Amino acid sequence: MLTLKSLGAAGTVTGSKHLLSNGRHNVLIDCGLFQGLKNLRELNWESLSIPARDIDAVILTHAHLDHSGYLPRLVKEGFRGKIYSTAATRDVAELILKDSGHLQEKDADFLNRHKLTKHAPALALYTARDAEIALGHFSTADFDQTITILDDLRFRFRHAGHILGAANVQIDWGGKRIVFSGDIGRYNHPLMPDPVSVKEADYVVVESTYGNRLHDHTDPAEALGAITEKTIKRGGTLVIPSFAVGRAQELLYYFWKLKQAGRLGSVPIFLDSPMAIDATTLMSRHMQDHKLSPDDAREAYKIARYTEEVEDSKAINNNPYPKVVISASGMATGGRILHHLKNYAPDMKNTILLAGFQAAGTRGRALREGAKELKIHGMWVPVNAEVAHIDTLSGHADANELIRWLSGFKHPPRKTFIVHGEPDASEGLRIRIGRELGWDSIVPRQDQEFKL
Template sequence: MLTLTSLGAAGTVTGSKHLLTHGNRNVLIDCGLFQGLKNLRELNWGSLSIPAREIDAIILTHAHLDHSGYLPRLVKDGFRGKIYATPATRDVAELILKDSGHLQEKDAEFLNRHKLSKHSPALPLYGVRDAEHALEHFSTVDFHQSITILDGLRFRFRRAGHILGAANVQIDWGGKRIVFSGDIGRYNHPLMPDPASIEEADYVVVESTYGNRLHDQGDPVEALGAITEKTVQRGGTLVIPSFAVGRAQELLYYFWKLKQAGRLSSVPIFLDSPMAIDATTLMSKHMQDHKLSENDAREAYKIARYTEDVEDSKAINNNPYPKVVISASGMATGGRILHHLKNYGPDIRNTILLAGFQAAGTRGRALRDGAKELKIHGMWVPINAEVAHIDTLSAHADANELIRWLSGFKNPPRKTFIVHGEPEASEGLRMRIGRELGWDSVVPRQDQEFIL
């Protein structure tokens, strides 16, 4: 008997963990952190419905924190199997997991130093050493390579677009074929390949981040140029909370295109995120995983001033002149971007540009919803800066693109499971799948088991 249980990303857009069980074997597809709302974040501290030591293997679709960020904790709790991922995903995961462990250690140290936690002492969910131990379990698998593990489970990665190394995964096990979409990227993206089509599956597990929404079809280069020029003309600074992997490299590419066109020639651009700087370097290491030529990658990514150390980061905020600051994290949940929001948020001349999905419970979502103040480092910071957003910059397929990807299957699957979306988005996609494709689909609940 083959069963599917979603241990995360069920009724929410975060914490992706999907468990396949056949006989006494258990395989987890993705192993992400819950982020955003406090009640979701607290789930990271609870026990999974299956002990870590009973999970035999993990197959990772990509390295974003909401898909990989729980791995160090799982290893810490007793997981001893292999973690299968594409080579680029493994390299990106090294950046993301070490950074996550470092930030959690710093947060715990801050809470203890200022006695701000009810726990004594406050502890991180995991630290850098735990992340390093998790990385020892990785085993890389190339795209389109068919691999057999455990008791006859065969799987294959295909390109999903989205970010460097991202994949959807086809699994054949127990006489059934299950396809996990991972996070599906955009079609005709300037940097990432189109999501690969799959023709046959008995079951499909599909993300629904934008399951009920369509992206703006405008030109992102023109939109970015207009917002930047408007900010600079009033003497302000453009601050962009950015995902370090994927979004930061896309933004640099668009700013390069603007400078090629003779715009923003005198406006300095700062990339203030060590992880984003390292991720940009990985673009050159994994040339086969994106569309840029070697020359274009080199030229596009040298337009920014990279700030590696903290003193250089602080110097940006002492610079009174108009500029662009790209800094992580993308939803303003932590990292250096918080210092820039504290510094630039109160001034009406500045602009905060939201350039991606903002999950519920994050500072980015609060800004998107019109918040006039943000709580940062225990202080309420007034937000008088203009808040803008460009939806065309999303790395996720919108509702039409999700339907386009699903339409690549020649025959309807027996059932489609809709995950990784806020309730309205998942339900919106479920209704469209039924109306337009005529498929049977369901939105799983947390820990709900399905017999396949």
């Protein structure tokens, strides 16, 4: 008998971990970090409801931190199995996990040096070295290739869009088929392939990030151009907190299109994130996983000035002239973007552009909700800059697109599990699934177990 238990992303939009068990073997689908609110982040320090050594394999849908970021900790706690992913996901995970370990080491060191911690000493959840060890457990599979593990579990990756290498995963085990959506991308995206539907499943586990919302259909390039021109005209700098993987490359593409159209003049564009720079390079390594031609990829990604070194990053803030600064992280939870926000947020000439989903408890969400000050590095920084947002740049399917993907199944599954969403989003999608598709669906609670 199979059981399903969500160890994360149940009632929240972060920390994706879904455990499938048959009584003899245990397989984890995704292994993400909790982010955002403090009470969620603290869950990263708690042991899972199953010992790490008892998990036989991990199947990873994509490399974003809320889906992959707990892997080094899992290995550190005793996991000895394989981590299965697409080749591009493995390469992106290398960037993200090493960076995550490095940032956690730096944050712990900062707190200890400045005596800003209640712990003695503050510790990193895991280190960059722990991330390297975890990467040694990866085994890659092609899209649409059937892989057999643990004697009788078969799985297959299909394109999900969203970011480079992202997949939904079909698992056939014990006579049942379970499909995990991962994070579903947008249809007709300029860079990523359309999400591929699955025809048959006994059970579906679907994300609901935008389960109760629709994206604006404004042309992203036009919206980005208007905000940039308005900022430059008043002598300001446009600061964009950006996810290093996916969003940064999309922004560069649109800025390239704007420059091609003769807009923005010679205003410099800085990509100030070593990880985003490396992720941009990966686009050329995995040409089969996105829509750009080699020539377009080469030209689009020449549009920015790349700043890898810390001193070059600091020099941006010493530059008084109008410019565009794209820097990680996308929800302003850490990284170089914090230094840019400290520098540019107080000045009303500048604009902070939010270009993606902002989880509860993050500085990005605070800005989206009109915060007049942000706490950064222990200091309160006034926010006088204009705060703008472009929802059309989201890498997640909206409610209509989620229903479109689900409508690809020929027959209703026995049950649909709605995960990876804040409560109102998950409940909104549950209601729509029942009303429009007539399916039986449920929003699981953390650690709630279901017999399949």
